[in-house]
Amino acid sequence: MTRKRPPAARRIDPLDASGYLRDVAITCLALTLLLFPGAAFAETVPQPIAYSHKIHVTDYKLNCRFCHSSANKSQYANIPSVEKCMMCHRSIATDRPEVKKIARYWNGKKPIPWNKVIDVPNFVYFPHKKMVSAGIPCLTCHPGMDQAGTAVQNLEFGMGFCMDCHRKKKVSIDCWTCHY
Amino acid sequence: MSPKWAMAIDLDRCTGCGACVVACVAENNIPVVGEAEVEKGRLMQWLRVARYWDGEYPEAQAIYLPVPCMQCERAPCETVCPVYATYHNEDGLNAMVYNRCVGTRYCANNCPYSVRVFNWYDHKWEKPLDEQLSPDLTTRSRGVMEKCTFCIQRIRRAKETAAGEMREIRDGEVVPACVQTCPPGALLFGDLSDPHSGITRKLKDPRRFRLMEHLGTEPRVAYLKRQKGAGR
Numbered sequence: 001m002t003r004k005r006p007p008a009a010r011r012i013d014p015l016d017a018s019g020y021l022r023d024v025a026i027t028c029l030a031l032t033l034l035l036f037p038g039a040a041f042a043e044t045v046p047q048p049i050a051y052s053h054k055i056h057v058t059d060y061k062l063n064c065r066f067c068h069s070s071a072n073k074s075q076y077a078n079i080p081s082v083e084k085c086m087m088c089h090r091s092i093a094t095d096r097p098e099v100k101k102i103a104r105y106w107n108g109k110k111p112i113p114w115n116k117v118i119d120v121p122n123f124v125y126f127p128h129k130k131m132v133s134a135g136i137p138c139l140t141c142h143p144g145m146d147q148a149g150t151a152v153q154n155l156e157f158g159m160g161f162c163m164d165c166h167r168k169k170k171v172s173i174d175c176w177t178c179h180y
Numbered sequence: 181m182s183p184k185w186a187m188a189i190d191l192d193r194c195t196g197c198g199a200c201v202v203a204c205v206a207e208n209n210i211p212v213v214g215e216a217e218v219e220k221g222r223l224m225q226w227l228r229v230a231r232y233w234d235g236e237y238p239e240a241q242a243i244y245l246p247v248p249c250m251q252c253e254r255a256p257c258e259t260v261c262p263v264y265a266t267y268h269n270e271d272g273l274n275a276m277v278y279n280r281c282v283g284t285r286y287c288a289n290n291c292p293y294s295v296r297v298f299n300w301y302d303h304k305w306e307k308p309l310d311e312q313l314s315p316d317l318t319t320r321s322r323g324v325m326e327k328c329t330f331c332i333q334r335i336r337r338a339k340e341t342a343a344g345e346m347r348e349i350r351d352g353e354v355v356p357a358c359v360q361t362c363p364p365g366a367l368l369f370g371d372l373s374d375p376h377s378g379i380t381r382k383l384k385d386p387r388r389f390r391l392m393e394h395l396g397t398e399p400r401v402a403y404l405k406r407q408k409g410a411g412r
Contacts, residue, residue, distance in 0.1 A: 075315075123279040123318045125333075130340065175267070176275040180317055180332045 045117045047150040049101050057146040064138045064145075072132040075125070079114050082106050117151040118142075125178050134169070182270050183349065184372040184400075185330055187359070188382045189246055191406040193366035194229075196244030200358035200367065201227050204248075206312065207331060207357035209319045211303030224297045226328040227358055243406065246367070248358065249274065249295045249328035250391060250399030257287035257296065265325070271335070272400070276327055283323035292392050293399075296327040330369070331356035351377040372400075 056062045064071070067084060071077035085102045093099050105112050120126050131141075139146060144154045155161065166173050204210065204227045211224050230245040255274045258266050265280035266287050288296035302322040305313060313319060316333040320326050331354075338354045351370055359367040370379030387405040 121279075125317070125336070127340065129344075133344065172270070174269045174275070175277040175280070176269050176273070176329075176332055177336075179277050179279055180275075180329060180336075 044150065044152060045115045047115055048113055050098050051150050053145050053148045053151065065132075071128045071138075073129055075127040075129065077128045082110075082112055085112075118153045118157075120157060123179050125180060134171075136165075140165075182272070182373075184272050185251070185335070185354070186370065186372045186379055186383070186400045186402065187248065187251075187330070187356075188368040188379055188388075188402050188404060190366045190368070190382075190404040191243070191245065192387075192404065193364040194244050194246060195364055195366075196229055196231065196242065197363060198229050199361045199363055200246055201225055201229060203357040203361035204328070207314060208329070209313050209317060210326075211299075211305075213303070217300070222298070222300055224299075224303075224326075226295070226297065226326070228295075245403075246358070247293060247295060247391070248401060249330075250293055250397065250401045251328075251330060253398035253400065254396060256290045256292060256395075256397060260286040260290045262286070273330060273332070274327075275332075276325065276329065278318055278320050278324045278326065281324045283325065285325060287325055292395055292397065296325055299324045299326065 056067075057064065064077075067080040068077040069080070069084075082102065082105050086106050089099050089102055094103070102112070141155060141157070142153075144152060162178070163173060205212070205225060208226060210226060213222055213224050217223070227246060227248040230247055232243040232245065234241045234243050251272075251274045253268075253272060255266075255268065258268060258274065261267075262284060263280055263282050265277050265282070267275055267277075269275040283298070285298055288294070288298060299320050299322050303319075305319075314333070316337070334356060335354050338349050342349045342353070349371070351374060354369060354371075356367075356369050359369045368379055368382050370377040372380055372383070374380060382404075383402055385404050387407070388402050389405055390399045390402050393399075
């Protein structure tokens, strides 16, 4: 990829990640990935089943909320129950070793002991349903999830990240909106 | 229009049973500190029922006065906080932000109603008591000031429900734990900016007074005076 110089008349907005800056960003990212494979994803959390978000979301075009069905109804975007997995996997890909593991949990009437990946501190109230109803795409805060295997957290959720968006969208920035 | 939350406490109805205090402790993840700490004046309750004696024995009568945070409109606690951890929010509530608090305790010392409590320790809820903790709000850690929030988690929930249904919050939709539990119905909560709300009508009562009104703190909690001998 070659770096293009921006046209002289064009104003470069540092917040606008298009054009020149995007090229720079992509080049940097490509270099980083080349030098440190795995740097793009934060530390992966081991999970009992090698679930792939990519297969379900990108390849088979499942909506996030098919499995995380309470994201628009509740504070939490739930982890689906074994029953939800078995809705499809009773008949789909039943010969795969990872799917067989689900069946084992299902037959043993045991929940799958997923490990928590994305955790916000105790003093933060983060209602998923407000974000969904405001039309924020899931990938805004969970970038790369559609390409990931088991869940990843590629973004650090600092308060600045939340505030940028809240200011831009002119929604409440009162402390008590999220901290109580 | 942003609401003006307020509480009315009818002292004619209050029997001093303390159910409001219990409800508050259960709702707001308030630790129970134990006898030794209470002796040091480190009781963590956000709402206390103060008891006074009126008259001399055999005619003595107990007077009960539930004292939550007054949510003063001109709050003395706010002006002394060096880190802006307590401030006035857009609903006119006196907000307390735990993750900003550094524990100077200036606010509690400047509160004329002594309703702020301090976490001297990290409090533990032994199993199975941890099961009762509400996930809707923080469990505060050591070195943090806390106080009555008018059950902000319930206000938030009502706001979210109302926003989801594209409407304003209805009168009586927000009910703090103490108000919900009060057996004789002595406590009432509502929005003063709504001229037809129950609280607006209740506070037109001539018995209305506020605690230490001369200080000019403009409390949002108003009391209705007990009438001597009325029905007792």
